[in-house]
Amino acid sequence: MKERRSKLQILADILEALAQSGEMNISQLLTAANLSYDRLSKYLSELEANNLVVVERQSLEVKIKPTSKGLSFLQEYKKIKEIAVAFGISL
Amino acid sequence: MPFEPFHLALPILDFVGILSLAALSVLLYRAYGISGNSLFLYFFTGFTILGLGEFGRFFLFLTIIFTPRPSFFFFFLNHSVALLSQVLEILGFLVIALGYTMELFGKDKALASMMVFQERRLSLTFPMVNIFSASILVYISLNAFAIYTKNKQSLTLAPLLAFILFLLSNILSILAFLLRDELIVLFSRLVYIAGLYVFLWLALKVGKTP
Numbered sequence: 001m002k003e004r005r006s007k008l009q010i011l012a013d014i015l016e017a018l019a020q021s022g023e024m025n026i027s028q029l030l031t032a033a034n035l036s037y038d039r040l041s042k043y044l045s046e047l048e049a050n051n052l053v054v055v056e057r058q059s060l061e062v063k064i065k066p067t068s069k070g071l072s073f074l075q076e077y078k079k080i081k082e083i084a085v086a087f088g089i090s091l
Numbered sequence: 092m093p094f095e096p097f098h099l100a101l102p103i104l105d106f107v108g109i110l111s112l113a114a115l116s117v118l119l120y121r122a123y124g125i126s127g128n129s130l131f132l133y134f135f136t137g138f139t140i141l142g143l144g145e146f147g148r149f150f151l152f153l154t155i156i157f158t159p160r161p162s163f164f165f166f167f168l169n170h171s172v173a174l175l176s177q178v179l180e181i182l183g184f185l186v187i188a189l190g191y192t193m194e195l196f197g198k199d200k201a202l203a204s205m206m207v208f209q210e211r212r213l214s215l216t217f218p219m220v221n222i223f224s225a226s227i228l229v230y231i232s233l234n235a236f237a238i239y240t241k242n243k244q245s246l247t248l249a250p251l252l253a254f255i256l257f258l259l260s261n262i263l264s265i266l267a268f269l270l271r272d273e274l275i276v277l278f279s280r281l282v283y284i285a286g287l288y289v290f291l292w293l294a295l296k297v298g299k300t301p
Contacts, residue, residue, distance in 0.1 A: 008126055073125075075300075080122035080131075082297045086246045088194055088238030089130045 008077070008091055010035065010043055011052075015074040018053060018066040026062050101277075102152040104284045109149060111291030112142035118297055133190030137183045138290075144179030145287070147172045177220045184227040184257075191234035221264045228258035249293040256286030 005013070010033065017032035018024055024032065030040055044064065047053040052070035056063040066074070084091045116138045123131035151172050235251040263279035266272075 076121065076125055079118065079297050079300045080125055082246060082300050083118050083122050083131075083293075084126075084128075085242065085244050086249055086293055086297075087130075087134055087190070088235075088242060088247060089128060089134075090194075091126055091128065 006091055007043075010039075011047060012074060012077045012081075014040075014043060014047065015052065015066055015070050015077075018064060019071055019074055023063050023065040025064070029064060099156065101280060101284075102149055102156065104281075105145065105149045105152060107291065108284050108287030109142055109145045111287050111294055112138050112145060114294035114298070115290050116142060118294055130190050130194055133186055133193065137185075137187035137190060139183075140179050140186060141183035144176040144183060147176035147179065151176070177224075181220065181224055181227065184224060184231060188227050188231050188234070191231060191238070195234055195237060221261045221268070225258055225261040225265065228254055228261060232258055246293075246296075249289055249296075253286040253289035253293075256282055256289065260286065 014029065014033045014035075017029060021028070021032075026037075026040070029044075030037060033040060033043075035043070044053065044055060047070065048055050050069075051067055052073055054065050054067055056065070081091060083089075116135050119131050119135035119138060123129070123135060154172075232251065232254045235247070235254050239247040239251055260279045260283035263275055263282060267275035267279060
């Protein structure tokens with residue numbers, strides 16, 4: 001059975017997808033992060049409020065980009081994931 | 092045992108060991124800051140206390156090496172610091188054991204097992220401290236092994252190896268006390284420091300994660 005992702009893991013997955021492609025629109029991000037539209041919107045609002053992503057609303061399209069703060073958060077997350085694995089702590 | 096120049100290597104090795112515990116503590120605290128998971132706080136507290144105990148030992152080595160003439164104050168200081176270091180070591184291991192218990196068995200069982208440990212701590216004398224430390228380390232090593240069998244990830248082997256080395260060091264200390272052999276004491280310290288270096292490797296590995 002696949003384990004449920006924690007909120008922190010989902011936020012990191014969103015940032016990882018954005019970091020890999022540079023920028024994404026909503027539908028690309030929905031597929032990459034494997035989330036429903038409602039849940040993605042909720043997490044994106046949180047990421048935006050914490051200045052971890054920038055959401056650029058152009059006429060018909062929405063582009064999402066990671067900020068430098070978001071990228072350093074992702075880097076920090078990868079480190080703590082290693083520590084968590086070493087001590088068997090679930091994130 | 093008369094003073095030999097190689098004895099100087101011990102405080103130097105010990106100091107690097109303190110730095111490795113400090114690096115690990117910083118990483119664990121940062122992990123707590125980001126995730127808010129209190130288990131990181133237990134491990135952070137445990138390793139910080141261990142580091143303080145290790146600093147006591149480092150200080151002890153330095154005073155032994157650099158004090159030209161033993162005095163009553165020196166005797167009092169050394170005994171107090173040695174005891175304090177051992178108590179801190181036990182306390183550090185207890186907090187780490189609590190962290191592992193919480194991860195594997197949940198909060199209630201963890202608190203119940205802490206009560207048993209605290210009751211046993213009341214009747215401690217010097218060699219008993221090592222026996223007590225060894226018993227906590229057996230418990231911690233078993234938990235670390237359980238984490239390894241659960242995750243099957245090579246990174247989980249680092250804490251397991253470090254705690255086994257700490258355990259071996261405590262067993263050697265007991266042996267040294269029984270045989271009155273100072274060389275075994277020295278060897279026991281080296282094995283303990285090797286355990287600290289495993290944590291240094293872990294801290295460096297995590298620090299280098301891209």
